[in-house]
Structure formats: structure tokens, C-alpha cells
Amino acid sequence: MADKLRVAIVGAGIMGRGNAQALSGERDVVVAAITSHTRANAEALANDHKDAPRVLDSLDDVLASKDIDAVVLTTPDHLHGDMMVRAAEAGKHILVEKPFTTDVAEADRAVAAIRKAGVVAMCLFNHRWVPAYAQAKDLTSQLGEAVVGYARKNDTIYVPTKMLSWADRTTSAWFLSSHDIDLMNWLVDDQVTRVYATARWGVLRERGIDTPDAVQIQAEYSRGATATFESAWVYPETFPTMVDSYVTLACEGGVVQLDRQKENVVLATHDTYAYPRNMLQRVLHGIPAGAYRDAIRHFVDCCLTGSEPLISVESSRHVTAVLAAAHESIQSRQPVDVAPPAAT
Incomplete structure (x- = not known):
């Protein structure tokens, strides 16, 4: 070593x-x-x-x-x-x-x-290391088969217009839903077999950024569960946090819900009202x-x-395949099967 x-x-x-x-x-x-x-x-x-x-x-x-x-x-x-x-x-x-x-x-x-x-x-x-999400993994394993899941990750318009110089070469789904698809696959302990997706263009195109304002993906898993993945990045910059993130999963034996918007801190000043983020990145006593x-x-x-x-390259490749199928579905307006791994 x-x-x-x-x-x-x-x-x-x-x-x-x-x-x-x-x-x-x-x-x-x-x-x-x-x-x-x-x-x-x-x-x-x-x-x-x-x-x-x-x-x-x-x-x-x-x-x-x-x-x-x-x-x-x-x-x-x-x-x-x-x-x-x-x-x-x-x-x-x-x-x-x-x-x-x-x-x-x-x-x-x-x-x-x-x-x-x-x-x-x-x-x-990195969401697999958010304490609540890791705890949810343990809890869902006790709740039987997954039935239906929903995950949204919506950003303010600051992200595609000011934070990223290359937003026109990606989409909200690639940038945001990739996290949620990996997380949901992990919680469900299954792989997506088919997707149907839709997208909306308008706000960002008017600003010269040729990428969808929002994408919604309907996913079918191999053992019968379904999930919806929502991403958008046109929230107003006045929204109290840069990202609005929420996950829920209903199983045969119960339901788990994860709301990351507030992250336990509320900040109000004479000018703003905000929920400072701290679960993903923070400096604690200088560390x-x-x-x-x-x-x-x-x-x-x-x-x-x-x-x-913990995260295999094969599972990450599957997230890419799900999103590629979703973007194909947006163009074809038809359900699309997720591509299996290449033969070795």
C-alpha cells in the first residue's frame, strides 16, 4: 500500500x-x-x-x-x-x-x-454519501419491492446562464438527473430497461443558449418499478437556494421521502432569504x-x-445509457429501450 x-x-x-x-x-x-x-x-x-x-x-x-x-x-x-x-x-x-x-x-x-x-x-x-440518502438505502432494503419513485433536481437560471459556459453542450438531464438516476438505481437495486422522455425549450433559447429549459423522464425498471426524473434550470435567481432537490420512493412495505432543500439552516437578512447548502460541501472548523x-x-x-x-464504472455506464435513451426519446417522441453493455 x-x-x-x-x-x-x-x-x-x-x-x-x-x-x-x-x-x-x-x-x-x-x-x-x-x-x-x-x-x-x-x-x-x-x-x-x-x-x-x-x-x-x-x-x-x-x-x-x-x-x-x-x-x-x-x-x-x-x-x-x-x-x-x-x-x-x-x-x-x-x-x-x-x-x-x-x-x-x-x-x-x-x-x-x-x-x-x-x-x-x-x-x-457524491449523493450516495449524503447521510440521509445512505440511511434511506438501509431503510428501503427493509420495505420490500420498489413500486414507484420520483426525483427532481431543479436549478436556478444562474447555473446555465452564468455558472456554466458550456450549458449549450449539455442538458439539465445530463447535468442534474444523472445524480438522481444513480441514486434511484441504488435505492431500487435494479436497472432501467426502457424510458420515455419529453423536453421543453424556450427561456434559454431566447437567451442564446440552445438547451432545453426542462426535461422529464419516465423510467421502467426490470422488476416492474417505475420512476420519474425531473430536471429544470430556469427557476428565478430569487429562489432561496440554487437547487431544489427532492426524492421519494414508495415500496410494497412503506415509503421514504428525502427533501434536501433547506438542509437544516435558514438565513434571513435585510436583503435576502436563503437556505445555505451544507450537506455536499462545507468547511467545518477549517477542514x-x-x-x-x-x-x-x-x-x-x-x-x-x-x-x-462503491460506485462501479458499469453502474455509471448504465446511467449514461438511461440518459442517452431519454434524449433519443425526446427526439423520436417514442419509448426507447436502454442499451445493454457492449459484448466483451
Whole structure:
């Protein structure tokens, strides 16, 4: 077992900074390098980091570095697939932001490359480490077969118009429902076989961003359960939290409901009324904490011990296949079967 995991951050945007902050609190991790499409962003992040990591010009430079054990891919959604294949072939462990990929064929290639190389890889579906969601997993296992589920994750319009510069290359479903599909699959302990999806365009197109305002997905599971996944990102910025997140699952023996909107804190000032977020990312007494950090800590432990992560690359590939089928359904206005894994 290695003493320290030497990590490179690929992408210096919001999620790159989040990963760097979480990793900075781990005594057995060294953030050794940072690279980004914009070198100035990489340099700014490096200057903010206590370990003073090197700034490299490209992913190729990262993968050629013998003093880097793992890469953390925090690039836009549509860039993940090829990067994972290249990282696996270079023998690097991989932590990739959700979604795993936005293309099924790319997801299959990534899974094959990862398994052939024998590296540790995990998609950062951090909601599995939210305490209430993890408790719900234990509770639903006592409630018998799942019957019907519903999950929504709706953002304010700030996210596609100001936070993301690449919102026109993704959708609210890829960006938001990927979390909920992974979570629901885990709670139901089953896979989606068929979907029917609809979308609405208007508000964002009028602002020059060609992506749907909202997507709704109806999913059928192999053992008969059904679920609805709702995503939108046109809430007004006056909404008291950036994300409105809610999950419920009814089973034959009971129901579990999870409302993450308030997160136990309410803040009122003379200008605003808000629910500050703290379950995913927070700094507690100067130390990074929360589900986001806990998920990253799990990945680090798996890299250092060779253990298989809680979230398999195969399950993350399935989330991609569900979403790809949903987007095909939006275009065809017909139900679409979820693509099975590629033959090996």
C-alpha cells in the first residue's frame, strides 16, 4: 500500500476547485499537478493551493508524468469519455465528475479500457454519501419491492446562464438527473430497461443558449418499478437556494421521502432569504467536510488499497445509457429501450 496518492486535477473550473479543496484536507494525498484548457485558470488554482502543484500544459503532459498516480477529471460533460480511455491506458487511477460520459459508445470504451488496465475508477456520484440518502438505502432494503419513485433536481437560471459556459453542450438531464438516476438505481437495486422522455425549450433559447429549459423522464425498471426524473434550470435567481432537490420512493412495505432543500439552516437578512447548502460541501472548523469530501475520501482509500469503489464504472455506464435513451426519446417522441453493455 502506497503512503500517499499523487493526484493531478484536470480542469480548473468550479468542480476542479471543489476537488482541490477536498483533497487538500487529506494527509495521504498530494495534489501534484493541475492542467486546464485555460492556463491562467490552472495557475490561479495552483497559486491558491497549499501544496504548490505544478501547472502542466495538457492532459498528455499529465499522463506522461511518472510522479502522478491518479487524475481527477472535472472537465465539461462531453469531454469525459476520451479522457478516461487515455488515462486508463496510461495506468492512472480515475475520478471523474458526473456524468460518466454523454455517449454510450464512449462509456463502453471507457469501461473496457479501465477494466483492461486494472486501474481504480469512480464517477463522483457524491449523493450516495449524503447521510440521509445512505440511511434511506438501509431503510428501503427493509420495505420490500420498489413500486414507484420520483426525483427532481431543479436549478436556478444562474447555473446555465452564468455558472456554466458550456450549458449549450449539455442538458439539465445530463447535468442534474444523472445524480438522481444513480441514486434511484441504488435505492431500487435494479436497472432501467426502457424510458420515455419529453423536453421543453424556450427561456434559454431566447437567451442564446440552445438547451432545453426542462426535461422529464419516465423510467421502467426490470422488476416492474417505475420512476420519474425531473430536471429544470430556469427557476428565478430569487429562489432561496440554487437547487431544489427532492426524492421519494414508495415500496410494497412503506415509503421514504428525502427533501434536501433547506438542509437544516435558514438565513434571513435585510436583503435576502436563503437556505445555505451544507450537506455536499462545507468547511467545518477549517477542514473540508460533507458528502463531496467523503466520496473523494472513499476513492482515495480505494486507490491506496486496491479496493473496488462503491460506485462501479458499469453502474455509471448504465446511467449514461438511461440518459442517452431519454434524449433519443425526446427526439423520436417514442419509448426507447436502454442499451445493454457492449459484448466483451
